[in-house]
Amino acid sequence: MAINCFSHVAFRCRDAKETVDFYSGLLGLRYHFGVAADTVASTGEHSPHIHIFFEVAPNSYLAFFELPEAPDMQFDPNTPRWVQHTALTVPTEAEVLAYKKRLETAGIEVVGVTDHGLFKSIYFFDPNGYRTEITCETFDPKVLKHLEDNAWRYLEEWTRTKRAPEGMTMLP
Numbered sequence: 001m002a003i004n005c006f007s008h009v010a011f012r013c014r015d016a017k018e019t020v021d022f023y024s025g026l027l028g029l030r031y032h033f034g035v036a037a038d039t040v041a042s043t044g045e046h047s048p049h050i051h052i053f054f055e056v057a058p059n060s061y062l063a064f065f066e067l068p069e070a071p072d073m074q075f076d077p078n079t080p081r082w083v084q085h086t087a088l089t090v091p092t093e094a095e096v097l098a099y100k101k102r103l104e105t106a107g108i109e110v111v112g113v114t115d116h117g118l119f120k121s122i123y124f125f126d127p128n129g130y131r132t133e134i135t136c137e138t139f140d141p142k143v144l145k146h147l148e149d150n151a152w153r154y155l156e157e158w159t160r161t162k163r164a165p166e167g168m169t170m171l172p
Contacts, residue, residue: 085131
């Protein structure tokens with residue numbers, strides 16, 4: 001058995017149309033389809049919703065639910081906003097910069113370009129308040145090999161000390 005990709009990763013949205021306009025119109029993801037129901041298929045509970053899907057790669061989607069009868073959405077007050085985010089990959093740093101310009105022209109505040117050593121990224125918030133990253137890989141094969149070779153050792157040291165192990169590249 002092998003898992004080979006995400007079918008979809010789903011989040012809640014405040015407004016499906018606004019979310020489609022942002023992800024499809026501004027970011028260029030293809031709005032692939034939406035499905036709606038008044039009950040939840042897996043539980044049978046009453047909860048009107050629309051579930052919208054943006055194609056990220058063949059058979060792999062970023063998805064959102066609008067839940068008009070549910071209480072207003074909230075974020076975990078104990079988790080910093082930078083922790084939970086979606087990172088979308090583009091092939092080159094030039095494309096990261098093009099997205100930065102496009103987003104800023106649309107009036108969206110953008111942080112970065114941030115050089116993580118393994119990636120170069122920009123960060124911004126979508127209309128729902130989710131932090132979103134557009135990134136390109138800039139792996140130095142030696143650094144990546146070092147991290148792969150030491151992954152279990154670094155994890156064990158982190159588990160023991162709850163501090164960054166010496167030699168481990170962090171990606172904040």
